Amino acid sequence: MNNMFFLDEEKTKKCQVCERDIPESDKWCKYCGWVQHAVPSDPDTQYWDLNFVTLNKARQLYAAGKPVQPDFDDFLKCMQVYAELEFYCRGKHYGLLNMPNDTWDFYEWNVDIGCQTYGSIEEFAEKANIEGVLLKDLWNEVYDVGTAS
Ligand SMILES: [Zn+2]
Incomplete structure (x- = not known):
């Protein structure tokens, strides 16, 4: 048919x-x-x-x-709406989570060590890094931004 x-x-x-x-x-x-x-x-x-x-x-x-992908500024604004977002960079999977005490945890997915904790989204924007390279400078290598699943 x-x-x-x-x-x-x-x-x-x-x-x-x-x-x-x-x-x-x-x-x-x-x-x-x-x-x-x-x-x-x-x-x-x-x-x-x-x-x-x-x-x-x-x-x-x-x-x-x-x-249709977010730039770094878009990503920061999205975090006013989404409690947790994930993305990939250089083949690795990362997440950013707004914790209940209003700190921001930036971590590699399913990796228990090396979590970066920041006191504000502004501090995250300034200091978050992947292996010492600032995330804001790496953003053109970020892909597959999504809600945490
Ligand atoms: Zn369309």
Whole structure:
């Protein structure tokens, strides 16, 4: 049996970033990676719904042919919304966790030693490092930013 007829009949909507047609029921856009906002949001300030840049920044990146990825400043702003984020750098997996006492733990995933603890997000931004190289200087080698899973 050929299901194409039914797929063609499925309702679609325009992705909020790339404006290509995606199934009405999908949140995640397979073309650009954007997760559709369920409710209207401020397109310049809000970091949420499993996205790591603002809506307008995602549109700019997409229009420029660049991946919809957060820069270091975006990442810091995301930490106002997400309690824990993870990412990869140079083949290793890292996480940043906002602890209940409002300190910030930066660690290599599933590695018990070498956790860096900072008293504020600003201190994390200034001092966090991977093997002595500041994270802010390494950020162009960071990929696959995500919510901790
Ligand atoms: Zn899209």
